[in-house]
Amino acid sequence: MSAMNNLDRSKAAFVAACFAALALLPLLTGSYGVDLVTKIMVYAIFALSLELLVGATGLVCFGQAAFFGIGAYAAVLLSPASEAAGLWWLLPVSIVAAAMYALAVGALSLRTKGVYFIMVTLAFAQMAYYVVHDTPLGGGTDGIYLYVKPALGSLIDLDSSLTLYFFTLACLVAAFAFLAVLLRSRFGRALAGIRVNEQRMRATGFSTYPYKLAAFTLSGGIAGLAGFLFAVKDGFVNPELMSWHLSGAVLIMIILGGIGHLRGALIGAFAFALLQEFFKSEAIFGAFAKHWHLGLGLTIIASVALLPRGLVGLPGQWRERLVGRNRVPSASKEALGEA
Amino acid sequence: MDFATFLIQCLNSLQYGLLLFLVASGLTLIFGIMGVINLAHGSFYMIGAYMAFALAPVVATTFGGGFFATLLVGTVLAVALGYVLEWVFFSFLYEREHLQQVLMTYGLILVFEELRSLAVGDDVHGVQPPEILAGTLPLGEMMTYPVYRLFVSGVCLALAIGMWFVFTRTRLGMMIRAGSTNREMVQSLGIDIKFLYRVVFAAGVAIAVLAGMVAAPVSSVYPGMGNSVLIICFVVVVIGGIGSIRGALLAALLIGAVDTFGKVLLPQAAGVLVYVLMALILLWKPDGLFKAA
Numbered sequence: 001m002s003a004m005n006n007l008d009r010s011k012a013a014f015v016a017a018c019f020a021a022l023a024l025l026p027l028l029t030g031s032y033g034v035d036l037v038t039k040i041m042v043y044a045i046f047a048l049s050l051e052l053l054v055g056a057t058g059l060v061c062f063g064q065a066a067f068f069g070i071g072a073y074a075a076v077l078l079s080p081a082s083e084a085a086g087l088w089w090l091l092p093v094s095i096v097a098a099a100m101y102a103l104a105v106g107a108l109s110l111r112t113k114g115v116y117f118i119m120v121t122l123a124f125a126q127m128a129y130y131v132v133h134d135t136p137l138g139g140g141t142d143g144i145y146l147y148v149k150p151a152l153g154s155l156i157d158l159d160s161s162l163t164l165y166f167f168t169l170a171c172l173v174a175a176f177a178f179l180a181v182l183l184r185s186r187f188g189r190a191l192a193g194i195r196v197n198e199q200r201m202r203a204t205g206f207s208t209y210p211y212k213l214a215a216f217t218l219s220g221g222i223a224g225l226a227g228f229l230f231a232v233k234d235g236f237v238n239p240e241l242m243s244w245h246l247s248g249a250v251l252i253m254i255i256l257g258g259i260g261h262l263r264g265a266l267i268g269a270f271a272f273a274l275l276q277e278f279f280k281s282e283a284i285f286g287a288f289a290k291h292w293h294l295g296l297g298l299t300i301i302a303s304v305a306l307l308p309r310g311l312v313g314l315p316g317q318w319r320e321r322l323v324g325r326n327r328v329p330s331a332s333k334e335a336l337g338e339a
Numbered sequence: 340m341d342f343a344t345f346l347i348q349c350l351n352s353l354q355y356g357l358l359l360f361l362v363a364s365g366l367t368l369i370f371g372i373m374g375v376i377n378l379a380h381g382s383f384y385m386i387g388a389y390m391a392f393a394l395a396p397v398v399a400t401t402f403g404g405g406f407f408a409t410l411l412v413g414t415v416l417a418v419a420l421g422y423v424l425e426w427v428f429f430s431f432l433y434e435r436e437h438l439q440q441v442l443m444t445y446g447l448i449l450v451f452e453e454l455r456s457l458a459v460g461d462d463v464h465g466v467q468p469p470e471i472l473a474g475t476l477p478l479g480e481m482m483t484y485p486v487y488r489l490f491v492s493g494v495c496l497a498l499a500i501g502m503w504f505v506f507t508r509t510r511l512g513m514m515i516r517a518g519s520t521n522r523e524m525v526q527s528l529g530i531d532i533k534f535l536y537r538v539v540f541a542a543g544v545a546i547a548v549l550a551g552m553v554a555a556p557v558s559s560v561y562p563g564m565g566n567s568v569l570i571i572c573f574v575v576v577v578i579g580g581i582g583s584i585r586g587a588l589l590a591a592l593l594i595g596a597v598d599t600f601g602k603v604l605l606p607q608a609a610g611v612l613v614y615v616l617m618a619l620i621l622l623w624k625p626d627g628l629f630k631a632a
Contacts, residue, residue, distance in 0.1 A: 060438070108618070112625040115376070119577040120621050122570070123614040130611035244570060248445065255442045291457060297449030301428070304443040308435060 015176070015263055022169055026162060034165050035233075040273040041168045042229045045175050047253045047265035049222035054251070055260045056183055057215045058195030062118045062247050063105065063125025067098040067220040069242030070128065071227025073138050074098070076146045076237050084159075087152040094228040095221045101128065102220020106213045122244060133239040143238025146231060158232050168229050175222055179262055182218075191215055256303060258310025267311045275299055343479030348599055354488050354557070356595020357495035361550035362568055363575040363587045364502060365543030371582020372519040373536050375429060376437055378444035381569025382451040383544050386420075387413065387551020388560045389455055392464045406469035413552050414545050421544030425537045433536075452562065461562050468556040487556055494553050498546065499588060506584065515539060519582055574617050580627030589628060 022041070026034050046068055053059045074094040079085040109120040132138040149159040158164045182188050190211050193201045201208050231237050240246070249272070257268020279285065279292035279299075307313060366380045390413040398409045428447065432440050467473070468487035475483035506512040518525045518535055526532045558564070575594055579586025594613055601612040620628065 054438070108622055112621050115370075115581060116577055116621055116625055116627065119573060120618055123574075123618040123621075126614040127611055127618075130608075130614075134607055134610065251438075252442060252445055255438045259436075259438060291453045293449040294453035294457075297446040297453065300446030301443055301450070304435075304439055304446065305431070308439065 038165050041172045044266050044269035046226035047269045049219045051254050051265040052219045057191045060118050061121045063121035065242050065246035066125035066128040067223035068227035071098040071224030072231035072237045075228045075231040084148045084151040087150045090150045095224045098224020099217050099221035103217045106216030129242040146235045258312030261312045264312040343482040352596040352599035354492045356592040360588050360591035362547050363572040365546045367576045367587045369543045379447040381565035383547035384551040384568050385565030387548035388555040391466050391552040391555035392560050417545040417548035418541045421541035425540040463561040465559050466555040580629040583629040586629030
């Protein structure tokens with residue numbers, strides 16, 4: 001038992017160290033680094049939202065970009081043209097807009113299971129995509145600009161990139177803490193039960209549908225938060241924010257990081273984005289940087305071959321090699337809803 | 340819409356639907372039998388189209404050329420490619436979770452796209468249909484219809500009938516059907532399931548490549564063509580019911596018709612119609628139209 005507690009503590013220490021490092025990072029890097037890490041943190045929030053569905057509940061959603069995009073479009077469309085929108089109302093409204101769409105999509109698509117569920121969520125995301133792509137509502141394919149960034153009085157002005165950095169970091173910490181607490185609650189345990197064996201959960205008297213729908217709606221809301229931050233950061237939205245490429249990319253992030261762990265979503269988002277930056281870097285690869293997909297693809301294939309549990313499982317793999325297999329808590333125990 | 344236009348759209352939707360069926364049939368076989376979600380399947384279609392473009396001059400100098408020789412060489416290469424790919428990248432994936440397979444095949448998409456970019460560049464190309472099939476047929480008084488499109492439909496139909504024959508009338512088909520129902524049982528009957536998987540995978544790749552080669556003169560050859568066909572083929576597979584060839588055929592024809600007529604009658608909503616159709620069908624029948632036996 002005490003070994004487990006040590007492991008728990010080391011996980012918490014790892015996450016705390018990551019957040020502390022992120023808080024100190026602006027001291028070390030210039031505006032390029034701040035901008036890049038802000039973007040990665042937005043992706044990390046987005047990945048966390050999907051981890052709640054895929055890792056915690058066992059629902060593989062392939063339409064997560066729709067909620068991201070709705071959060072982003074809500075932020076831009078609802079902002080007044082010439083003055084700063086109030087952060088206190090715009091942020092919650094954007095989140096609720098995304099969550100409402102998730103509620104509607106979830107209510108219908110949770111009737112299906114497995115690969116069918118994957119494809120129905122894709123279908124609803126594509127519908128949202130074509131609404132902004134083919135109607136003048138959101139500027140069509142050209143997208144629309146957000147000229148004045150939202151602010152909270154004179155306290156927080158998201159126009160400053162440093163303020164936005166810390167605001168995004170705060171949102172990331174809040175989302176992580178919220179999910180960590182949620183997954184330890186009775187609700188989170190019920191989700192874990194649904195993932196492992198839904199039939200048995202029903203047999204023990206849980207009505208699983210409302211639990212899954214609640215998880216889906218919450219996940220949509222968190223993805224909406226990420227979308228809001230993305231729109232504020234770029235000051236621009238276009239239909240590509242809702243395309244299935246983005247839904248796929250965020251799924252790849254959490255698989256790369258390691259499904260079944262909240263910190264896997266963090267690690268995956270950072271690893272994916274940093275690998276992209278690395279292979280795109282002309283300083284390292286020169287003219288070959290144009291073909292950065294090749295390096296990224298080969299790295300992903302190698303990671304599947306070498307890391308069956310994702311990046312999160314790497315320390316465990318090393319420990320197994322050093323100590324021998326039987327001394328280490330099994331992967332299944334670890335996977336039962338720990339952050 | 341007068342009758343001749345209607346007829347042309349019918350032929351177009353038939354041709355598009357049959358082409359989708361070819362790519363989707365490999366996808367549904369590989370998923371239904373091997374349990375692998377192969378995102379890279381669209382890339383094989385793309386590879387096929389680029390083969391039709393890039394192999395033609397090579398084949399012309401070595402074998403004296405011709406469109407049909409290119410098709411043959413391409414198909415042989417595709418079988419070899421599928422065989423090796425299954426061996427190197429997929430044989431260790433069966434025991435893993437589906438999501439690990441998704442990650443792996445996503446990596447393969449990126450690699451295939453870049454290798455294609457390195458080998459033949461990122462330009463859009465057109466491929467000429469062979470001269471015997473380059474003509475047109477008169478339809479009604481004003482309209483004509485290209486012979487090559489009829490040829491595409493014919494090839495697809497022939498392949499579909501061939502697949503049906505192999506599936507229902509041969510020993511190999513029997514083993515494949517048995518393997519999709521119960522892997523362990525087939526293995527304990529003394530059938531080499533690994534070899535069976537390799538054959539199915541190679542056949543799936545070859546059909547997708549062949550579809551790409553045949554389609555190249557109809558649609559132009561462009562980067563990213565694999566991804567768009569992949570998503571539509573997943574739609575087809577899911578509507579038809581995973582693992583069901585019959586379902587895939589029906590769904591592909593349905594999607595072909597909805598997409599073709601949607602573009603004519605409701606051009607603003609054409610893109611979304613396919614997805615609306617899929618959502619409606621899956622809400623009505625959550626396991627697709629035909630659940631695999």
